[in-house]
Amino acid sequence: MSDASDYELSMLVRALVMESNRFLDIFSASHSLHPTDMTALNLIMTARFPMTPGALAKALNMSASATTSVLDRLERAGHVVRDRSPEDRRRVELRVLSAATAVASAFFQPLAVEFSSAWSSLSAADREVVARFLAATTSATTRVLDAVSDPASAHEE
The missing domain is CATH 1.10.10.10 (Winged helix-like DNA-binding domain superfamily/Winged helix DNA-binding domain)
Incomplete structure (x- = not known):
């Protein structure tokens, strides 16, 4: 993969979020949540x-x-x-409750196995980069969410 632009990375994160949401929707519907x-x-x-x-x-x-x-x-x-x-x-x-945890674990286990398979070719250094990327992306999302949910705090600096 060539150097990914901010836009390309953003689109990849968005795609991951959308697929994750679809997965959660299936779980929610199957358990009437x-x-x-x-x-x-x-x-x-x-x-x-x-x-x-x-x-x-x-x-x-x-x-x-x-x-x-x-x-x-x-x-x-x-x-x-x-x-x-x-x-x-x-x-x-x-x-x-432990029963709820067991149901969730059983449902999400195939995804964990597939993730493990998808990541198996990554070196330890690659995994460290991915972990830093995901942590930074999550933190950025949290900061924007906090500002959107409490607009007054965005102006307090």
Whole structure:
């Protein structure tokens, strides 16, 4: 591949996002999950710390009442529970149930296998470049999302 322009890289990232979204749509539909529910479930599953309903509402850019509706649906479907924090009983934490994790793992395993196959010819140095590229691209996306979701903060510098 010749040197890729910013536009070409942007189009490749866009194509990856579109294909990933199609994959998620299939998973969501096969498990009767609304796309917002799927997004919420993914946020809860991938959070570095126990997610709270308030943090989820902020991440989804939704009101507390709309987030409660999402959590109610996820709870009824057997995907998520709301537990009291062992450190602070006033704090509610969201936890994905192991059955939901197992279903997701089974569905996404073929994609993980295909990724591994696609990446098998990459050297360690190539993988490091790809990892830096993906991290930088994700950070750039997050910065723009933050500015779009909170336009006042974009003018505070």
